[in-house]
Amino acid sequence: MADTNYDLVIIGSGPGGYVAAVRAGQLGLKTAIVERDALGGICLNWGCIPTKALLRSAEIYHMLHRLEEFGIKADNISFDAAAVVKRSRKVAETLSNGVKFLMKKNKVDVIEGVGRLAGAGKVAVEGKAGKSELTAKNIILATGARARTLPGLEPDGKLVWTYREAMVPPAMPKSLLVIGSGAIGIEFASFYRAFGAEVTVVEVMDRILPVEDAEISELAAKAFKKSGMTILTSAKVEKLDKGAGSVTATIVTKDGKSQQITAERVISAVGITGNVENLGLEAAGVKVERGHVVVNEWLETGVKGIYAIGDLVGAPWLAHKAMHEGVMAVERLAGLKELHPLDVTKVPGCTYSYPQIASVGLTEAKAGEGGREIRVGRFPFRGNGKAIALGEPDGLVKTIFDAKTGELLGAHMIGAEVTELIQGYTVAKTLEATEAELMQTIFPHPTLSETMHESVLDAFGRALHI
Template identity: 75%
Template sequence: MADESFDVVIIGSGPGGYIAAVRASQLGLKTAIVERDKLGGICLNWGCIPTKALLRSAEVYMLMEQAEEFGLSAEKIGFDGKKIVERSRKVADKLSSGIQFLMKKNKVSVIEGTAKLAGKGIVEVEKDGKAEKIKAKNIILATGARARELKGMEADGELIWTYKHAMTPKEMPKSLLVIGSGAIGIEFASFYRSFGADVTVVEVLDRILPVEDEEISKQAERAFKKRGIKIITGAEVQKLDKGENSVTVHVKTKKGTEEITVDRVISAVGITGNVENLGLEDMGIKIEKGHVVVDKWCETDVKGIYAIGDLVGAPWLAHKASHEGVLAAERIAGVKDAHPLDVTKVPGCTYSHPQVASVGLTEAKAKEAGYKVKVGRAPFQANGKAIALGETDGFIKTVFDEKTGELLGAHMIGPEVTELIQGYVVARQLETTEADLMAAIFPHPTLSEHMHESVLDAFGRPLNF
């Protein structure tokens, strides 16, 4: 591979990197991708995919516990934590093999090793103590991010966990405390609670899932408390005292300091970009708050070097990284109808129980932006399919511009809303108005009917509640 030249070299093979490689190859660019570990990156191997496998096990277990409600009977219901983790790992391994196939199918050269920038148009790859240099007309940095850790509360993999440790527990803890109530923290809180752990969530802000619409956050808190999850908001973890097989957490609340002793602690306080040892500073690439700075085309301030995904900051989502990968590849190839990313069109999903999903502006953000809004809400308690499923907690909320009828945002909590949200994503992409959505025919009986009802409610026309 030494001295070989490529049109594009991508560093990192996560959902941003491997998708960028596929699109670049489709556009006729000679492409290589460098990966130091497993193809698929954190998302596929240690994030999005295996966590959903874990959460699926939790969902099935919860249904087994509710068998009697469905006229069924089941005896000696139990779980094997080791087998739950093994299934999760098998799912990840299967998909990682799929990425290998994709690279081969698209004639992308896969180079194993640790990469860094070594001058203009040069990528140096080191493996097993040997280094080689590769020529690249364009470079896409897709090195992702890792868990941010609080000083003095660093993970040890035994008593204090990051998401990675939480995915492969040696045994299921009987109690745990989660620091942070974003999507990662809430998903693990939901998972471990499903298997009987006493779970406490501590959030420094005044509400959980703080990026979501405030009404959604409040409904989520009610639902999680109903499941037995203890939630402490407006609180700060000051220190952790490790015992032999437990941790005492000192939590500063509005009422004073509280000590909570648990088996394990999960730190889920955000992520920071993998910017180290890449040669960024030597190339003059700007870094702010642990993330690479890019323009609307994902290009750094060094021409020909792009950065995508978690490396460049929020929203830290796999599908956003993939979109940026396509955008960077198309920009390099000179595709004329490429468009910069609009973050208000990026959906967010939390795979807890109940699920949470959203796209666009919250009601508060829409008002802050100067819109006069119309808001619709449709409770799942009035949805036939939700009643049949036995999952009626939650609602769908839509936010419209009163003047133009533009759908500004949609926010959901309830059954399968992570699948439903795509309908509103497409609507926003097509610049759909309330008239288009109200005229659309939704199938019955489905959960998606309530997407229609929420729109109707915003304009005073609900038909089923």
């Protein structure tokens, strides 16, 4: 009979769970990970990775329609929806298999089934192989989250989609209504618009991408409208009436005006809620608030030996935040010293639309709260040689500093490849760099990264190329 006693059992193998397992293996902890579906969780199988594969196809298709700008000609440009989806699924499969390899490499036992807390230091597992019970000195809950639903707007998988159905369309819809303009909603809106769908985005807040800096949100809205999207802000979808092959949405704006929009498909992207059900949390004494497990700064639940990480514990709902928390939790329970609690102002956010949006730290509005004196720098992509050479002159980098200390408080970007560029500012924040170090840093030429340098210089009246 196999040994079922572990130093650590992790429930859920998404980015947070599998990275926690890898780190535990590195530290020599006897570890098991319990997964009810596919290794890698939603992110690798139905989220972060396969959506980027879809968006890459959309980006290429978009560029093919700009060929003449670059002196290239091609005829009869078309796409195969099934092939686009097939490539995305293949990418997801490759990454999930990669996680299998990592588990084997780090001597982590993978147990298929649904896991739940079953008393002090115990995890009950129910799977295809039947029922079993694991004993663990420590347990990490990493069960992630699922799409939130609103009354009357519930997805049916056919006409009203969540992200899951939106990733595997049997055919490209000619028209689409997206409810919610966070990163998920905007990415799907951008994807389907690139392939010719008439796209309408409805956002209850007064601007799209409401967690982003207001100036960046405004630039994004202009870019999306220019691409042909319809954007309705301060608006709410009151009800959905389903027909044979379309949905008619009744939309009410802030001023009380009502309108109806008919679309072939609807994507609901109104947030997520933690997978807290059927985990035995209440019986174990683990506290849950508003669909999320409550933890302290060390990811401890308040019940000795039980930790929770990732989307399960709340915003920001990002894979890289979950990975970081997975490592934190393992190092905490392993007794490592000199650990640091997570500072959410150092967690970057990325939206892989066209154009891309990325940010880290405080928005201009937040940075200036309480009367703090700030300095703000901006640099447009139009002043950057590489951006012009790429044919991507539309974009902006914005940096915000504490005027007295020179601390980098926030950075906000829109334009080509900014999801790759943002890491420069994230490193700067982690190293607690001030404007002095950033201005003294040499950025290679010609690169898009020079916009980052110039934005810092601009905040202090020293920009060179505007």
